[in-house]
Amino acid sequence: MTPAVPKFFIQTFGCQMNEHDSFRMSEILKHCGFEATDCPSQADVILINTCSVRRNPQNKVFSLLGQLRRLKKSRPNLIIGVAGCVAQQEGENILRCERAVDMVFGPDHYFRLPEILERVRKGERVVLTNRTDDIYERVDNFIPDNWLEAGHVEGCKAYVVIMKGCNNFCAFCVVPHTRGREVCREPQNILREIKTAVEKGAKEVWLLGQNVNSYRAHGMTFYNLLDEVSQIDGLLRVRFTSSHPKDWDNTLSDLMAERPTICNQLHLPLQSGSNRILDLMNRRHTIEEYLEKIRYLKNRLHDIELSTDIIVGFPTETEEDFEATLRVLEEVRYSQVFSFKYSPRPNTRAAEMPDDIPQKVKEERLQRLIHLQEKINGEQIQSYIGTVQSVLIDGSHLRDSRIKNGRTEGYRPVKIRDAGLKVGDLVNVRITGFENHWLEGVLQ
Numbered sequence: 001m002t003p004a005v006p007k008f009f010i011q012t013f014g015c016q017m018n019e020h021d022s023f024r025m026s027e028i029l030k031h032c033g034f035e036a037t038d039c040p041s042q043a044d045v046i047l048i049n050t051c052s053v054r055r056n057p058q059n060k061v062f063s064l065l066g067q068l069r070r071l072k073k074s075r076p077n078l079i080i081g082v083a084g085c086v087a088q089q090e091g092e093n094i095l096r097c098e099r100a101v102d103m104v105f106g107p108d109h110y111f112r113l114p115e116i117l118e119r120v121r122k123g124e125r126v127v128l129t130n131r132t133d134d135i136y137e138r139v140d141n142f143i144p145d146n147w148l149e150a151g152h153v154e155g156c157k158a159y160v161v162i163m164k165g166c167n168n169f170c171a172f173c174v175v176p177h178t179r180g181r182e183v184c185r186e187p188q189n190i191l192r193e194i195k196t197a198v199e200k201g202a203k204e205v206w207l208l209g210q211n212v213n214s215y216r217a218h219g220m221t222f223y224n225l226l227d228e229v230s231q232i233d234g235l236l237r238v239r240f241t242s243s244h245p246k247d248w249d250n251t252l253s254d255l256m257a258e259r260p261t262i263c264n265q266l267h268l269p270l271q272s273g274s275n276r277i278l279d280l281m282n283r284r285h286t287i288e289e290y291l292e293k294i295r296y297l298k299n300r301l302h303d304i305e306l307s308t309d310i311i312v313g314f315p316t317e318t319e320e321d322f323e324a325t326l327r328v329l330e331e332v333r334y335s336q337v338f339s340f341k342y343s344p345r346p347n348t349r350a351a352e353m354p355d356d357i358p359q360k361v362k363e364e365r366l367q368r369l370i371h372l373q374e375k376i377n378g379e380q381i382q383s384y385i386g387t388v389q390s391v392l393i394d395g396s397h398l399r400d401s402r403i404k405n406g407r408t409e410g411y412r413p414v415k416i417r418d419a420g421l422k423v424g425d426l427v428n429v430r431i432t433g434f435e436n437h438w439l440e441g442v443l444q
């Protein structure tokens, strides 16, 4: 009888960087002979890839670990690991609080998964949270070629990390503490990974990093890298995230306007529309500077779609500060706003400030902001009707395979009724209507 193939299950919280790290971990586990499963009760190894940017996802991790404790009681050989930013932040504490956990490792250590599993099998409980800024050197040079060649391609999209960490120390943010300082990958490794992904069928690439505008390696800036990537043969679309407003440069807007492959889409986190709050947040730019950059960009790219992050209820935020944020929403007219109530995060400068905005006020401001954004987005969606959009097909509708899903350049989701389309097709679509946030259209 052939022995059963061991299975793994990964639960991911947080950002695209975490999604990417989970993808890498699953590649490593597959390379070690594991098979993925969607069902935790069938897994031999369960990994929780965590996010500590906000308090809620962190709380969810601990409640999930409580459930897994019961699973481990019935299957004592089950290996449970906590990876990512909560692991980096809490380290040893997780092992102390949760007996069921066997391994805890920060984002710099996922490539050591085979060695960590080996140590756990020998009876050790492993914690790895020291900083290793040579992670990309390891990923690019020490992992066997076929692991890297695999790249992170999903359908027609490739996700490529260009840098990690952040040097900005925004007052509310744990990233510099959990992901460490900025480390950039070598440009030739990034370009090689993208070209390989394109050979494997990728049509769109996402350049990922906590602060991509800070990219600098071997004399190349983010501008130079984006310029080169945008000219790779066979690549139809380039997107990138996240950008910091203080590092956004009008020359990048010019490049976006000049290169048809760079999508008309930008995520530029605002956080607050009040200069006083921006200063307390240590964002190091004013609202006037932010708006000036946006106006320049809109002038160069009339159909640019913008998205942002907003925190409501930061310490000392007054009604006047909050209304300044609402005014920016009205002026910029974002297509998407990721809005959150402020919660203090460990080791951050803001955690030393009094969290003095009552929950009720935070909630009320959040609802007003969501309401305004829904109104703006409703008007924007309506204005698409009758227009022709370039759409990259990226999948089928879950319940009806005759309906194909795709994205406009501005990253709006579109449904098209045409069974002949396949993933990776770039087509012109006339928009005929919408349902919630989805545009609907027919082939032009």
Ligand code: SF4
Residues within 6 Å of the ligand: 166, 167, 168, 169, 170, 173, 174, 175, 176, 210, 211, 244
């Ligand atoms: S720029 Fe600020 S918010 Fe963004 S990752 Fe760095 S510290 Fe965090």
